[in-house]
Amino acid sequence: METRELRYFVAVAEELHFGRAAQRLGIAQPPLSRTIQQLERRLGAALLERGSRGVTLTEAGSVLLREGRAALDAIEAAERRTRRAALAPTGRPGVVLVTKAGATGELLAKLLDAYAAEPGAVAVDVMLCGIGEQERLLRDGRADVALLHRPFDSTAGFDTEELHTEGQVVVLPAGHPLTGRAGVRMADVAALPGLPMPRWPRLDGTFPDGAGPPVHNSTQLLQLIALGRASAIMPESVRAELRDGLVTVPVADAPTVTTVIAWPPHSRSRPVAALVRAATRL
Amino acid sequence: METRELRYFVAVAEELHFGRAAQRLGIAQPPLSRTIQQLERRLGAALLERGSRGVTLTEAGSVLLREGRAALDAIEAAERRTRRAALAPTGRPGVVLVTKAGATGELLAKLLDAYAAEPGAVAVDVMLCGIGEQERLLRDGRADVALLHRPFDSTAGFDTEELHTEGQVVVLPAGHPLTGRAGVRMADVAALPGLPMPRWPRLDGTFPDGAGPPVHNSTQLLQLIALGRASAIMPESVRAELRDGLVTVPVADAPTVTTVIAWPPHSRSRPVAALVRAATRL
DNA sequence: AAGCGGCGATACCTCTCCGGTATCGGAGCA
DNA sequence: TGCTCCGATACCGGAGAGGTATCGCCGCTT
Numbered sequence: 147m148e149t150r151e152l153r154y155f156v157a158v159a160e161e162l163h164f165g166r167a168a169q170r171l172g173i174a175q176p177p178l179s180r181t182i183q184q185l186e187r188r189l190g191a192a193l194l195e196r197g198s199r200g201v202t203l204t205e206a207g208s209v210l211l212r213e214g215r216a217a218l219d220a221i222e223a224a225e226r227r228t229r230r231a232a233l234a235p236t237g238r239p240g241v242v243l244v245t246k247a248g249a250t251g252e253l254l255a256k257l258l259d260a261y262a263a264e265p266g267a268v269a270v271d272v273m274l275c276g277i278g279e280q281e282r283l284l285r286d287g288r289a290d291v292a293l294l295h296r297p298f299d300s301t302a303g304f305d306t307e308e309l310h311t312e313g314q315v316v317v318l319p320a321g322h323p324l325t326g327r328a329g330v331r332m333a334d335v336a337a338l339p340g341l342p343m344p345r346w347p348r349l350d351g352t353f354p355d356g357a358g359p360p361v362h363n364s365t366q367l368l369q370l371i372a373l374g375r376a377s378a379i380m381p382e383s384v385r386a387e388l389r390d391g392l393v394t395v396p397v398a399d400a401p402t403v404t405t406v407i408a409w410p411p412h413s414r415s416r417p418v419a420a421l422v423r424a425a426t427r428l
Numbered sequence: 429m430e431t432r433e434l435r436y437f438v439a440v441a442e443e444l445h446f447g448r449a450a451q452r453l454g455i456a457q458p459p460l461s462r463t464i465q466q467l468e469r470r471l472g473a474a475l476l477e478r479g480s481r482g483v484t485l486t487e488a489g490s491v492l493l494r495e496g497r498a499a500l501d502a503i504e505a506a507e508r509r510t511r512r513a514a515l516a517p518t519g520r521p522g523v524v525l526v527t528k529a530g531a532t533g534e535l536l537a538k539l540l541d542a543y544a545a546e547p548g549a550v551a552v553d554v555m556l557c558g559i560g561e562q563e564r565l566l567r568d569g570r571a572d573v574a575l576l577h578r579p580f581d582s583t584a585g586f587d588t589e590e591l592h593t594e595g596q597v598v599v600l601p602a603g604h605p606l607t608g609r610a611g612v613r614m615a616d617v618a619a620l621p622g623l624p625m626p627r628w629p630r631l632d633g634t635f636p637d638g639a640g641p642p643v644h645n646s647t648q649l650l651q652l653i654a655l656g657r658a659s660a661i662m663p664e665s666v667r668a669e670l671r672d673g674l675v676t677v678p679v680a681d682a683p684t685v686t687t688v689i690a691w692p693p694h695s696r697s698r699p700v701a702a703l704v705r706a707a708t709r710l
Numbered sequence: 711a712a713g714c715g716g717c718g719a720t721a722c723c724t725c726t727c728c729g730g731t732a733t734c735g736g737a738g739c740a
Numbered sequence: 741t742g743c744t745c746c747g748a749t750a751c752c753g754g755a756g757a758g759g760t761a762t763c764g765c766c767g768c769t770t
Contacts (some may be wrong), residue, residue: 164718181757189510191510191511191513193510199767213510216502223499227491231487232471232472232473415491446746455730458750459728461748478746479737
């Protein structure tokens with residue numbers, strides 16, 4: 147199977163429309179139709195059901211969509227990492243570390259310091275990204291290593307080491323009645339009147355239904371809380387970056403949050419290994 | 429990057445010789461040279477150092493070899509799993525489970541029974557293979573799920589669930605002096621006079637250096653032990669399949685062996701998920 | 711029922727590029 | 741100074757990728 151065929155199929159499977167897929171690929175529709183037919187013939191499998199009511203995926207088609215995306219990511223990763231390896235004139239390509247903006251501020255600083263002190267340390271580019279983007283960046287080779295937070299981020303398919311585990315706190319506007327309490331439970335804060343939990347965007351950019359305000363990053367969120375429009379359950383370490391007007395109360399039965407360092411299993415290059423070693427020693 | 433280019437590069441990188449690589453690929457040498465040059469130009473990276481003393485990999489080349497192999501495996505896996513999904517006329521493709529021959533006999537039987545009792549269970553093809561082959565089969569799509577044994581097998585890049593943990597025992601010929609002991613330590617059995625530890629083949633089929641007899645499977649090994657030519661440290665569960673003339677003694681400080689069920693992270697098809705669920709309920 | 715629009719398949723052409731053969735050029739070696 | 745080994749280059753023929761024009765089918769409209 148050629149990369150081109152796979153790219154074409156994924157486009158059609160995502161659009162479920164040959165014309166639009168062709169446009170997206172920057173080619174005409176007939177060669178696309180022909181390529182997909184060829185692919186189906188070579189695989190000996192019907193991938194698409196062409197009804198008059200548009201195109202649908204067969205069972206085999208949805209398997210190929212899932213697996214094909216992963217394969218295309220792997221190819222893209224190979225390409226990008228090779229390019230980066232070649233850029234480094236000294237034979238020591240830099241490492242790209244990705245983490246969520248606003249999280250792990252202190253831990254990250256300590257990690258970078260600890261690694262930089264090692265003999266043979268190479269440059270570490272820090273990349274900050276939004277919620278849920280890290281996995282994709284790690285998978286397609288734009289990043290080499292990531293700091294993830296379980297259970298929010300999925301670590302499926304990566305090697306990981308646990309770095310830090312912490313409880314969660316509820317963040318409230320100063321002066322809220324619960325503020326005086328030494329600790330609360332999930333049930334106490336699940337539906338505070340007038341202070342709904344915020345909604346975070348999904349990977350495709352849309353928001354789930356619900357009462358809470360949509361937010362894109364933790365700065366927005368903290369501001370909304372200070373304004374008395376929301377409350378949120380967050381890892382303890384947000385305390386370090388709290389502004390005036392915000393108070394935290396520990397939530398006894400909230401799931402604990404574990405910060406892990408993650409990397410693609412095949413890419414255990416020397417710099418990544420050293421970075422992981424430095425991290426586990428913190 | 430096209431699959432063809434990647435396949436060609438991997439062949440050359442493995443052979444370190446354009447002529448032999450071309451032969452292996454079934455093409456002539458000139459188109460191969462040309463394709464590699466094109467790939468290098470498009471990547472903007474020198475992949476191979478052409479010296480008069482043969483070909484060597486550059487830093488970027490070894491990155492592409494590592495990543496490229498993974499990518500090719502992913503493509504092969506996509507192809508195979510799609511073909512298999514299409515073969516099943518009922519919309520319920522069978523699942524291929526792979527495990528080492530001679531291991532996990534009882535556990536496997538229980539797992540298959542438990543899964544078969546589930547509603548909507550599909551056919552499970554059991555594949556038995558040699559040491560260290562499972563990971564490759566899982567990665568390139570010939571298998572969907574595997575029973576692995578940590579710490580012997582690497583689970584890098586797979587999702588896993590632990591099923592069973594057990595200690596290890598030393599297997600000795602009946603009548604050996606240590607036989608009467610209730611337990612021993614690693615130091616006691618590390619170098620028994622006349623009973624060396626066997627040597628298992630590496631992935632490439634060669635054997636490490638050492639005194640012990642080379643063996644390919646546990647039947648051979650147990651026979652050699654019965655003949656008084658070797659001893660071995662193995663998981664407790666071998667007791668179930670011991671023949672006459674063999675005795676086991678627990679080894680207190682041997683690392684414990686964990687049987688895990690593993691699957692590729694992207695391939696969480698419904699049948700695989702059901703199989704994993706059945707396994708964790710055992 | 712006839713007409714129309716949307717969409718994928720087909721027909722046919724062009725040109726790129728893949729693979730083959732023949733040959734070159736440089737490095738080691740006798 | 742040849743000889744050999746090996747990768748690069750030159751050049752050619754054919755498969756195939758992509759383009760345009762058009763067909764055929766289905767559903768909707770009037």
